[in-house]
Amino acid sequence: MTPTLDEFAAEAQAFLDANAERAVRDEFTWGIGSDEITVYAEKSPAEEEAAVVAAKLWRAKMWEAGLGWITGPPEYGGRGLDPLYERVYLDLEAGYRVPSQTMFGSSLGVVAPTILAHGSDWLKEQYLARLHQGEVLACQLLSEPGAGSDLASLSTRATADGDQWVINGQKVWSSRAHFSDIGLLLARTDTDAPKHQGITAFIYPLDTPGTEVRPLRQMTGGAE
Numbered sequence: 623m624t625p626t627l628d629e630f631a632a633e634a635q636a637f638l639d640a641n642a643e644r645a646v647r648d649e650f651t652w653g654i655g656s657d658e659i660t661v662y663a664e665k666s667p668a669e670e671e672a673a674v675v676a677a678k679l680w681r682a683k684m685w686e687a688g689l690g691w692i693t694g695p696p697e698y699g700g701r702g703l704d705p706l707y708e709r710v711y712l713d714l715e716a717g718y719r720v721p722s723q724t725m726f727g728s729s730l731g732v733v734a735p736t737i738l739a740h741g742s743d744w745l746k747e748q749y750l751a752r753l754h755q756g757e758v759l760a761c762q763l764l765s766e767p768g769a770g771s772d773l774a775s776l777s778t779r780a781t782a783d784g785d786q787w788v789i790n791g792q793k794v795w796s797s798r799a800h801f802s803d804i805g806l807l808l809a810r811t812d813t814d815a816p817k818h819q820g821i822t823a824f825i826y827p828l829d830t831p832g833t834e835v836r837p838l839r840q841m842t843g844g845a846e
């Protein structure tokens with residue numbers, strides 16, 4: 623039975639009370655606080671690892687409590703509720719100290735919705751629940767050294783070989799690829815087609831043999 627918004631809010635509040643501390647907001651005062659302004663600051667591998675573990679644990683708890691995919695279709699493990707319920711949850715969660723979920727930006731903001739809208743049944747069953755549980759992390763493998771704003775210039779190729787695809791090329795700026803399990807990859811599958819056509823989207827497991835992930839170091843010290 624669909625809970626009312628009030629019932630759902632009470633359920634979410636109980637979950638948050640049981641699993642997280644309430645956030646205490648520091649009052650803003652000019653001249654007080656950290657001078658740190660670096661965007662994409664470099665984290666040590668240990669700090670990064672700890673952040674990934676904490677974020678995944680939090681998502682697993684949300685999933686266990688039925689809050690991991692509030693708007694998702696029940697056949698793939700979602701709760702099947704209106705986006706308003708998700709808004710209620712997020713508003714409540716903002717009042718608690720929970721591990722940063724930014725690393726799920728590509729996973730849940732781009733890759734999971736794309737699989738849901740365009741993926742095969744196999745892909746949906748294989749990945750949708752695990753992406754929302756935080757068990758699988760996904761990144762976007764779109765940009766290339768010669769294809770940024772003009773993404774249709776991409777030159778990574780995918781060639782059919784029996785019942786497999788062989789993919790050759792280089793992607794760049796692939797945020798969080800170093801701890802992702804899969805990537806949404808665009809590759810050219812028809813080299814005779816005009817450049818805005820003949821491109822196919824793949825879900826690419828990053829442990830595929832022959833894959834090399836290297837950091838792209840920025841002036842700020844951080845890396846993509």
Ligand SMILES: Cc1cc2nc3c(=O)[nH]c(=O)nc-3n(C[C@H](O)[C@H](O)[C@H](O)COP(=O)(O)OP(=O)(O)OC[C@H]3O[C@@H](n4cnc5c(N)ncnc54)[C@H](O)[C@@H]3O)c2cc1C
Binds near residue numbers: 771
């Ligand atoms: C921090 C960061 C994270 C990123 N994460 C990802 C990721 O996870 N996955 C991924 O695939 N990509 C990622 N990207 C890549 C991002 O999508 C590209 O940087 C973006 O598409 C722009 O491409 P470009 O950097 O090659 O710039 P260019 O396309 O070379 O553009 C350079 C400049 O020229 C301008 N320009 C380009 N074309 C035109 C035109 N026709 N007319 C007028 N002006 C134009 C642009 O506005 C820009 O100012 C990331 C980039 C950054 C900086």
